[in-house]
Every structure is written in structure tokens, then in C-alpha cells.
Amino acid sequence: MTDVSTRLESQFRFLLEADKLRSVDRQNLILDGSRCENSAEHSWHLALYALVFAPFSPADVSVERVVQMLLLHDLVEIDAGDHPIDNDVDWEAVASAEAAAATRLFALLPADQSAFLHGLWREFEASQTPDAQWAKRIDHCQPIFQTMCNADVPDAHIDVVRGNLFGGRAAALEEAFPEVFHHAVALLDGRQPLDTITAPLAFLNEVDALKTVLRATTLGDGSRRENSAEHSWHIMLYAWVLAQHSHAPIDMAKVLQMLMLHDIVEIDAGDVPIHSTLSEADHAAIAATEQAAAHRIFGLLPDAQALAFRTIWEEFEAAESAEAVYAKAIDRVQPVLLNLMSGGGSWRDYNVTLEQLEARVGHKVTRGAPAVWDYVQATVAPWFAENAKT
Secondary structure (H helix, E strand, C coil): CCHHHHHHHHHHHHHHHHHHHHHCEEEEECCCCCCEEEHHHHHHHHHHHHHHCHHHCCCCCCHHHHHHHHHHCCCCHHHHCCCCCCCCCCHHHHHHHHHHHHHHHHCCCCHHHHHHHHHHHHHHHHCCCHHHHHHHHHHHHHHHHHHHCCCCCCHHHHHHHHHHHCCCHHHHHHHHCHHHHHHHHHHHCCCCCCCCCHHHHHHHHHHHHHHHCEEEEECCCCCCEEEHHHHHHHHHHHHHHCHHHCCCCCCHHHHHHHHHHCCCCHHHHCCCCCCCCCCHHHHHHHHHHHHHHHHHHHCCCCHHHHHHHHHHHHHHHHCCCHHHHHHHHHHHHHHHHHHHHCCCCHHHHCCCCHHHHHHHHHHHHHHHCHHHHHHHHHHHHHHHHHHCCC
């Protein structure tokens, strides 16, 4: 096995283990009140919060590093679970379990990446640097608005928010992020504030609906179909971990932004499985719906951010820049590995052959990350050989 193959094997071992974070449920509900949020989609939403609230961040904060911390911060819950802040918990025991989980999970990666990502997770937990402190603030404010902006939330959840803001860990927001603190207090008092975070928060609340958009691909364990929010989190992690295999030098901050935003239009347009058979007219209609969705949803933001986010989304769609080519490649890779883990997944549903996979997926992955496709193709080929229809 070559050094590249060995490295890819370790990287995919970590990425596939990370898939389990989607099975960790949190206490707070998604905004439509239909179910609890899971820790993977929560991590995507936090990364988006960090990007949207970047204009409010202190001058010495790197939003790129904050986004990376938030992508990683809850991975330890795969082993340690999630612990609501109002529960009677032995927090020292939780910290010990999380530290052990971090050691196990990050050790799956090549040694250099293991040290870097583990170090970033430790930095977040220690909350001593400006980046870690701002990441913590973002982590503290999102559950508050998940609760306060939910029309059908249990009264007990409101009580948790009240206690959190007045004496809990979120009390620090009054000094560190006063715009958020005072907006949240107004909501607790039954007022609808009109202030500097009203428009950004309207966008962040609207995109919560991405957690209800189901894709054709299942989770690795085959238990359910993945949704587009947790998919976005997973491929952001993929893109970051596999970056060395890009076809060209890339700006990772831009790639992560592309993948954070790329599926938001599915709130209106829905997900279109890559192996579905649609006519050119169908594709044209979907493209028009997605353009209208981009106009509507990004238009909820302040003008400057609306333009910036729409520009990033359009660059991804055009697939011409080095970042977009790589991002498109990674977007195609993750479902392939999930289908293999689940025993065929959507390949069985759509009667996909290896030749079709090469044509629909392999070409795009090779364009952006050729070594990755070489590895993936060799990994999945035995499944198709064994399951080929006679």
C-alpha cells in the first residue's frame, strides 16, 4: 500500500466514524418542533452562526478557526453522549469521558492531522484563546434561539433558557455578545425586537428547515435517510480532512463556506438524487427553482452578506474555480462511502452499476481530487463485483 493509500485509509476511517455523531440527540428541538436536533446538524448550524455573526466577532478572532472548532467540538459525544445543562451531572466525569473519546477518535487520523485536530479540540475546551472563547459564545447562543424562536416549545425549555441567561453559562453573553443577550431577553419578555441581529437571525432561523430535507443516501448504519443539514456538516469535515488530495492549491476557508451554504436552496427546491433519471427540462426547472430559492433565502440577510453568500453559492454552482471543483468533488465522495457502509443504500434503490457510478460520480471526483477517487473506486469495486446483476 502506498503512503497516499495508507493516509487515505486512516482519513476515511475517521470520517466514517464521525458519521455516528448523527445518532446523538440533543435536548433542544429543531424549529418546527417535530423532533430533537442531533449533534451533527447542530454542528453545521453553529458553523453557519459563526459565519453569519462574523461582523460581531472581536478583531482578534479568526472566524475560519472558529468554524473549524465548531465542526469538531461535539465529536466526542459519539462516545460520551450529550448532557443537557440543566441535568444533575457529574461534570468532572463527563470531562474525563470526553477527553478519552477525543484521544480515541483523533487517533484514527494520520499522526500529523491527529495532533492538529486534537489540539484544536483541546483549545476549544480550555476556552482561553480569543478564537475558543468566541466559539463558546456561538455554541451558547444557538440553543437559546432554537428555543425562543420555536412556536411550540415546552415551557420547561423556556425555563432552561431563562436560567442559562441569568446565572448560567450564557450569562457571559451580556458582556461578550450583548446584541445576542439583549435580543434573547426581549424574546423572553414577549417582545419582538428590531435590532442589528434581527435580519441575521431571521436567516439562521429560516435555514433550520434544511434539517427536514431528506436525501436518498442513508446513514452508514442504514437506520434512516440523512438530511441535508447533517450532510453539509459531514462534507465540510470531509473537505477539511482530505484537503491535501486536492487537484490544486485551495483556500480552505472558502471551500468550507461553499459546502456550508451549497444545499440551503434545497429548503425550497428539495434534494435531487444524483442517480435519478431526469430530463433536461426537469433539470432546467430545478435550476430555476434553486435560483429563486437563493434569491429568497440569502435575501433575508443584510445586503452585504446577502451578496457575499449568494456569490459563494454561485461560484460553487459554476464549478470553475479550484475551490468549487474540489468542493464539488467532495460533495460526490461522501454518499459513495455511506452507500458502501449501509450495504448498497441508494445504489440498490436505483439499480446503479459501477459504470454508472464512474460516469456520474467518478468523473467529478477525479477532476477535483484524483487520488481520492482512485482510492474510493478500488474500495467500492468489490461490492459491485459481488452484487452485479446477472
